[in-house]
Amino acid sequence: MTQQNTKTLTIIQPDDFHLHLRDGKVLQSTVTQAARQFRRAIIMPNLKPPITTTKHATEYRKRILAQLPSNTDFQPLMTLYLTDNTPPEEIVRAKESGIVHGIKLYPAGATTNSDAGVTSLSNCIKTLDEMQKQGIPLLMHGEVTDPDVDIFDREAVFIDKVLIPLRKMLPDLKVVFEHITTKAAAEYVTDAEGFIGATVTPQHLLFNRNHLLVGGIHPHYYCLPILKREENRQALLKAVTQNNRRFFAGTDSAPHAKGAKENACGCAGCYSASHAIELYATVFEQQNALEHLEWFTAINGPKFYNLAVNRTTITLEKRDWQIPESLPFGSDKVIPLMAGENLTWKLV
Ligand code: NCD
Ligand code: ZN
Numbered sequence: 001m002t003q004q005n006t007k008t009l010t011i012i013q014p015d016d017f018h019l020h021l022r023d024g025k026v027l028q029s030t031v032t033q034a035a036r037q038f039r040r041a042i043i044m045p046n047l048k049p050p051i052t053t054t055k056h057a058t059e060y061r062k063r064i065l066a067q068l069p070s071n072t073d074f075q076p077l078m079t080l081y082l083t084d085n086t087p088p089e090e091i092v093r094a095k096e097s098g099i100v101h102g103i104k105l106y107p108a109g110a111t112t113n114s115d116a117g118v119t120s121l122s123n124c125i126k127t128l129d130e131m132q133k134q135g136i137p138l139l140m141h142g143e144v145t146d147p148d149v150d151i152f153d154r155e156a157v158f159i160d161k162v163l164i165p166l167r168k169m170l171p172d173l174k175v176v177f178e179h180i181t182t183k184a185a186a187e188y189v190t191d192a193e194g195f196i197g198a199t200v201t202p203q204h205l206l207f208n209r210n211h212l213l214v215g216g217i218h219p220h221y222y223c224l225p226i227l228k229r230e231e232n233r234q235a236l237l238k239a240v241t242q243n244n245r246r247f248f249a250g251t252d253s254a255p256h257a258k259g260a261k262e263n264a265c266g267c268a269g270c271y272s273a274s275h276a277i278e279l280y281a282t283v284f285e286q287q288n289a290l291e292h293l294e295w296f297t298a299i300n301g302p303k304f305y306n307l308a309v310n311r312t313t314i315t316l317e318k319r320d321w322q323i324p325e326s327l328p329f330g331s332d333k334v335i336p337l338m339a340g341e342n343l344t345w346k347l348v
Pocket of ligand 1 (some may be wrong): 020046111112113141222223224225252254255268269270
């Protein structure tokens with residue numbers, strides 16, 4: 001990291017290790033906005049229908065690349081959506097393709113477009129074993145879906161009920177605990193044996209559940225896993241600023257049209273891809289930890305995924321600017337995280 005002076009900050013160009021681009025007519029805006037911020041991104045497969053095969057991932061990747069503005073070399077790193085029926089041979093094909101970088105576990109019913117997700121990991125043992133052999137990481141949406149478990153406890157229960165037993169059975173499986181939100185998850189990842197990483201979103205570093213629920217329901221702060229108590233946010237801040245290489249940026253930027261969020265049954269997902277670096281810079285500055293920003297956004301993730309660290313750099317400038325009230329989303333609009341509010345760092 002070069003900090004030329006207090007006004008600008010130049011770092012290696014970041015990658016986003018958890019991004020939803022969606023498909024169809026919104027791709028043009030989601031791809032353009034993400035490509036301004038990131039060099040590479042792990043692309044989530046929870047389309048309708050989900051991306052469950054290497055063939056579909058290859059086609060989806062082409063649709064993404066077709067939307068790229070000519071002045072960028074953004075690279076989508078594809079993932080497959082694990083189902084009860086994903087055969088081990090699909091993992092072999094995924095590895096051979098060179099374009100698939102992870103297999104995503106959505107416990108069935110855990111979040112947006114997860115109906116086809118895994119009902120029990122015991123249905124997937126052979127496939128998980130093949131992933132362990134091929135060195136392809138399992139990217140976990142780490143929440144149980146048992147209706148008896150309170151929504152605020154679902155991540156912590158997942159650690160004991162799913163994550164620990166799975167890792168005992170397959171100790172060499174590479175695991176990414178996605179978008180962690182709790183002290184329990186931060187501590188588990190910090191202390192665990194073996195090959196584990198975790199992504200952390202800007203919203204879980206910046207906000208607690210009061211932002212979602214005090215003074216009315218604020219649907220643009222609703223995402224899954226849901227925002228938690230302040231003590232959990234503090235634990236995440238500690239995790240990302242403690243010089244631990246297991247934690248890296250994954251925005252979980254998950255756009256939904258304005259009307260689908262501001263709704264009697266509003267969708268889960270915050271849209272941050274348009275200004276994620278600035279959001280993360282704000283967090284690290286608030287923690288007096290700007291020296292860790294580059295590790296978190298540009299080095300730890302590639303090292304975990306066995307990718308070369310980017311050679312390009314970006315520069316952030318210290319100046320006030322206002323996040324737009326809304327952004328284009330196909331023929332619709334999406335409300336970005338912190339719409340209309342001011343940030344103090346701006347990507348040049
Ligand atoms: C994501 C989405 O909308 O696809 N929503 C979210 O709240 N994060 C799905 C997910 O990653 O859980
Ligand atoms: Zn997500």
